[in-house]
Amino acid sequence: MADDYRVILVKLADRLHNMRTLQFMPERKRKTIAAETLVVFAQLAHRLGVWLFKTELEDLSFKYLYPTEFQRLDKLLSMRRAQYTSTLAAATHDFSEILRRDKMFKEHNIKLEITGREKGMYSLWEKMRRKTKYKNNIDNIDDIIALRVVLDIQQLAGESDEDFANRGAGYCYHALTLVRKLPNWSGGDSLKNYIAFPKPNGYQSLHVTFIHHDAPVPLEIQIRTRQMHEVAEYGMAAHWIYKDEQRGDGEQKKSKMRSRRVAWLESLADKDGDLRKDAQQFVEEVLRDELGRRCFVFLRDGTILNLSRGCTALDAAFKIHSEVGLHMQHAVINDKKVPPFYQLQNGDRVNIVTSDDAAPPREWLAYAFLRSTRNKLAAHFRRTKKEKERAVDLAAALATAATAAAAIPLVH
Known part of the structure; x- marks a missing residue:
């Protein structure tokens, strides 16, 4: 099954590489390929939960299919980008401080990775199209920018996978309790609990929205463990990252295996990456078979x-x-x-x-x-x-x- 996922990932990566050079093709060909990408490949990435590919596939398709709407939204975001950047910087500082100082996280040797992200343009445009309250006011959207808090937790000797997952969830809830105590941030009451209620593609995380007192820009905080994060980024392929680990293997050996597999997945999306010739040939054959039967x-x-x-x-x-x-x-x-x-x-x-x-x-x-x-x-x-x-x-x-x-x- 892991091999099947890797084949699909190679197909997604090949299409992503093609989309990055689409500007050199005639307009009609661009639109056809972009339509195929949005309807088939981006949806496939969504169903598998591979956000590593999904967002960029959608945004590139959006750029070529709806250029006027893309430019209009890009202008709106550019006008607000300085505010987004300052809000993310303030959040990174404040949330890092309270989490890294926590006594329990220190005692349990919990490592933290905190990064900011801006919502994908196609996803944002779709949200504005679907919901009337967002049509004329982009500032009402509460997840344009987000701060991801990823907790690195080591599995204990003899600890079952279920107990390990439950312990990780407990640390996430503890982190949520801490960030709700920050004095310069309001909100934090409306919680989307995807840990207790995962999405169909396996996505797990805690989502909660805050607003800084000096910069009224909504900010979504996403709290998850490293394992949850890898499922969010790589989808079902994340299970392959942990596949074949033996109980007797030392943590160092397991870590090396995981690192190699994560590096392989990330290399597929590398802008300078190059697929092997046989993989490209295989992808082309599959595309001729699958997409040759569709008309967009x-x-x-x-x-x-x-x-x-x-x-x-x-x-x-x-x-x-x-x-x-x-x-x-x-x-x-x-x-x-x-x-x-x-x-x-x-x-x-x-x-x-x-x-x-x-x-x-x-x-x-x-x-x-x-x-x-x-x-x-x-x-x-x-x-x-x-x-x-x-x-x-x-x-x-x-x-x-x-x-x-x-x-x-x-x-x-």
């Missing part, structure tokens, strides 16, 4: 549709919404009017023109590439047939009633 097209609002290769404009209409498909008049692809049976190509710009009076003819069943499209059309035709039959039955009943009424003599 763009709607007018920038939404990406991930369709099967061979899909038609009609399939895209039903993918958007059943009502769009049922009221489709025609499609406009790359600014040209096309019929419903037009076969979509990677990177096409798609606009479906609808009308309330439009209705699909039965021959459209032959234009549908996707089974789901054919099923929706068939269901519509069955429904309209029943409605017509009911209308005919109702007309006949009304006619019969009218005839019967006419036969009844009037009473004077």
Whole structure:
């Protein structure tokens, strides 16, 4: 299983290297590759929990797919970056002081690593799009900047993995208690407890938001152990870091093995790193097999549709919404009017023109590439047939009633 994860990591790294040189390709090719990256590779990294790749894959895709929005957000962040930097510096100093002075951490030889980070631009843009309260005020977002507190804890001789994990969680809660006591920082009441309730991809951490009295910029504090941090950075591959450790191995030997494996993972994301030729060839074969069956097209609002290769404009209409498909008049692809049976190509710009009076003819069943499209059309035709039959039955009943009424003599 670890080998499978390493193969996937090599694929992610290869795509990341390609994205870093995307500016040298024609615009249409850039958009197609960026769409594939955002929909397939970034999602794969997300599901595996590999934040080491996910954020950069998303941000590079964002830059090429939505350049106007990217530049606008970049400008907003640049205007605030000095404030973010000073807030992170003050937080690093204050939180380091109280944690490093703690008597229990000293006695138990707990090492601390404290680093700051800025939220990924695509993730930030998505949050602003999804939630109305963030649309016009970036300053309302409480996790644009964060301070990560990573606790290095040594596993005791004879200590089970479960006990070790529980002890690490206990130190995290102790650190949370300490940082809540800082005098110049307010907040700290709303806790997101991903240690007690991990995310589906295994992510664990304590998240809590503070605001410094002299700089009202929200700051998220993330507290986790080294093991939790490696799962956060490398996802499922983190289990491979600790794989094959023997109970009898000394801590020094275990540490060397972990260091080598962490170095290998980090080298994949190295800007100057170079994949082995055979690994590149393998990746290209996999990509041809997997992505050769997909087609990525763009709607007018920038939404990406991930369709099967061979899909038609009609399939895209039903993918958007059943009502769009049922009221489709025609499609406009790359600014040209096309019929419903037009076969979509990677990177096409798609606009479906609808009308309330439009209705699909039965021959459209032959234009549908996707089974789901054919099923929706068939269901519509069955429904309209029943409605017509009911209308005919109702007309006949009304006619019969009218005839019967006419036969009844009037009473004077």
